[in-house]
Amino acid sequence: MPNIAVFIEQRAGQIKQVAWQMLSEARRLADAQGGEVWGVFLSEGGEAPLAAAGKYGAQTVFAAAAPQFARYDSELWTQAVAAFVRDHHPDVLLVGSTAMGKDLAPRLAARLGAACVSDAVGLSWDGGLVVRRPVYAGKCFADVVVTGAVAIVGIRPNAFALAERPTVAKAVTFAPVLDGSAAKAIVTKIETAAAGEVSLTEAEIVVSGGRGIKGPENYKLIEDLAAAFGAAAGASRAVVDAGWVAYSHQVGQTGKTVAPNLYVACGISGAIQHLAGMSSSKCIVAINKDANAPIFKLADYGIVGDLFAVLPALAEAVREIRRR
Numbered sequence: 001m002p003n004i005a006v007f008i009e010q011r012a013g014q015i016k017q018v019a020w021q022m023l024s025e026a027r028r029l030a031d032a033q034g035g036e037v038w039g040v041f042l043s044e045g046g047e048a049p050l051a052a053a054g055k056y057g058a059q060t061v062f063a064a065a066a067p068q069f070a071r072y073d074s075e076l077w078t079q080a081v082a083a084f085v086r087d088h089h090p091d092v093l094l095v096g097s098t099a100m101g102k103d104l105a106p107r108l109a110a111r112l113g114a115a116c117v118s119d120a121v122g123l124s125w126d127g128g129l130v131v132r133r134p135v136y137a138g139k140c141f142a143d144v145v146v147t148g149a150v151a152i153v154g155i156r157p158n159a160f161a162l163a164e165r166p167t168v169a170k171a172v173t174f175a176p177v178l179d180g181s182a183a184k185a186i187v188t189k190i191e192t193a194a195a196g197e198v199s200l201t202e203a204e205i206v207v208s209g210g211r212g213i214k215g216p217e218n219y220k221l222i223e224d225l226a227a228a229f230g231a232a233a234g235a236s237r238a239v240v241d242a243g244w245v246a247y248s249h250q251v252g253q254t255g256k257t258v259a260p261n262l263y264v265a266c267g268i269s270g271a272i273q274h275l276a277g278m279s280s281s282k283c284i285v286a287i288n289k290d291a292n293a294p295i296f297k298l299a300d301y302g303i304v305g306d307l308f309a310v311l312p313a314l315a316e317a318v319r320e321i322r323r324r
């Protein structure tokens, strides 16, 4: 029976939502197949999140505390999680496909000689682990059968819904040996989003603007609708390349991958490279003045119209509904 470990990512004490989503999915698999669900948590010295992990079905949280875990360090964190895997032999280790997870998961796999599947959106068990991941910029899905020892799987944020399954999680501490002399890179500076800004990759709703907004001064229409929804504001590469907004807003193949419950594409044509970053959104709404724009082939709902008229009206309607 597979034991599934979930890496519970924290930055500055804030735990990423994807950790709870992965625990929910791990619990679902374990309920069907047997086996245990574990959390793995590294921190500077704070309490292991036992109550929250137990809420989503974790039976044990393995926690290590050290000053070196105050902020992410590729080498030391890899050493620590690798030590956990060597000592406790989970069959599967799930790691969120966040900026940190995308760095950590392949390093772990290389260190452990393990299989690594990145950016997964589905998990099943068919005599062994089967991992579903998008390929060809999101045009198809591949089901990858993982053989051999521990499988390290990167999970796309928002790919799995939260499901509460209250369990009393117990804490087990571990103390990995950390060798700082092996570090080949050090973090010198961390730039965080402005306070109050919703994280694009974790947001439940994303409103994105494309070249149809015509100029940087009109990006406020996107921000205004995003604020009305409590959403994150994204952009196509055309907008970023033109210098209208920062690269951190870019959605797509060479930007961020998002999978919110609702994605509103405004003045975006629907190039394959943009779709690669948002096609696994649960519901897609497109606003475009061209009824033949490719984005409408993917959209669940389409508004053919001028965004300069549609967006203010939509923002007002959303505010009105939320006031009730």
Ligand SMILES: Cc1cc2nc3c(=O)[nH]c(=O)nc-3n(C[C@H](O)[C@H](O)[C@H](O)COP(=O)(O)OP(=O)(O)OC[C@H]3O[C@@H](n4cnc5c(N)ncnc54)[C@H](O)[C@@H]3O)c2cc1C
Pocket: 209, 210, 211, 212, 213, 235, 236, 237, 238, 239, 250, 251, 252, 253, 254, 255, 256, 266, 267, 268, 269, 270, 271, 272, 273, 274, 277, 287, 288, 289, 290, 293, 305, 306, 307, 308
């Ligand atoms: C290697 C590579 C990587 C790339 N990576 C990315 C990526 O990560 N993300 C990404 O987005 N792109 C990426 N691109 C670029 C991509 O190919 C497209 O060029 C880009 O997505 C187009 O952006 P857009 O839809 O905003 O602009 P356009 O294609 O110019 O579309 C603008 C749309 O706005 C509509 N419009 C105009 N005026 C209005 C109005 N008043 N009201 C309503 N609608 C209006 C038009 O009908 C049109 O459909 C990449 C390209 C390459 C080659």
